[in-house]
Amino acid sequence: MGDLIEEWATLVAEVELSSTLPRRWAHTQGVAKRAVLVSQVLGQDASLIIAAATLHDVGYAPRLATTGFHPLDGARFLRDEHGADERLVRLVANHSFALLEAEERGLREELAGEFPLLEEPLLVEALVYCDMTTTPDGGRTTAEERVAEILGRYGDDSVVGRFIRRATPEIFAAVGRVEAALVAQPR
Template identity: 75%
Template sequence: MDDELTNWAVHTAEAELGGSLPRRWAHSQGVAARAAELRTVLGDDAHLLRAAAVLHDVGYAPRLAATGFHPLDGARFLRDVHEADERLVRLVANHSFALLEAEERGLRNALEVEFPLVEDQLLVDALVWCDMTTTPDGEPTTAKERVAEIVGRYGADSLVGRFIRRASPEIFAAVARVEAALSAQPR
């Protein structure tokens, strides 16, 4: 069942992003590769994390971009079209502190009501770590470099720039918690 979830997630993400947004697809594959590094930390939830990692940006697909806010658009697609696992959908909806960006966009209430936060902090942090330590081209990076890249790409005063600067202390804290959990694993 867990391999089925991962395989379905990869196929779905590739179908939506592979042709229309190849760079976003490369990023999603890189995020999923990072998720594979956390198998020993997450145990039974490792497949769920890998599925959420490869699907986290599916809402960028042009045909899915109803609101223009990819976490919400992607989560609605996964829920409404695929009837995907609720925790998976909620992880996609809330990845990388999406509530803060939703607030900037006037969509916080919609996101909170439709997709409450996943309560497993390590799982939430793990998805942040995967996303925020992967470049747009799918290569590993540091969270500080990734935040700087996002600010540089969008501009410090843009909606995304304001969001990422506001979220950066939370992003860095989540990344630090995951890195502590990784370093605590036996080698």
């Protein structure tokens, strides 16, 4: 099943993002590559993290952007149009501390009600790690550089700026825990 969900996720993300949002597609591909690395510490959830990484930004696709909040729009699309696995949909909905941004947007209750956060910390944090150590163009970066880039792109006083400032300590902690798990992984 692993390869099938990964192939399906790649196809869906490519169809939705590659022509309309090529830079977002490049980021998505980079995040998916990071997920392949991280998958070694997730055992049976290896394919799930790769699929979630591949689909995490699908909600940015113009035809899917109904609320303007990409985690919620992407999760609804995956659930409603594709009947996707519940854990996958919940990962996409809650990636990179989306509940904090949802709160800034007045959508926290809606997001949490429809897509409760998974109680699987390493899996959730693995997706944070993949997203927050990948540049907008798909290259590798540090979490510190990524946060600075996001603040520079959106501005301190924007919804995203306020969210990322609030989420920064959690992002750094999650990335640190995943990096520690990768280092502890037997070779």
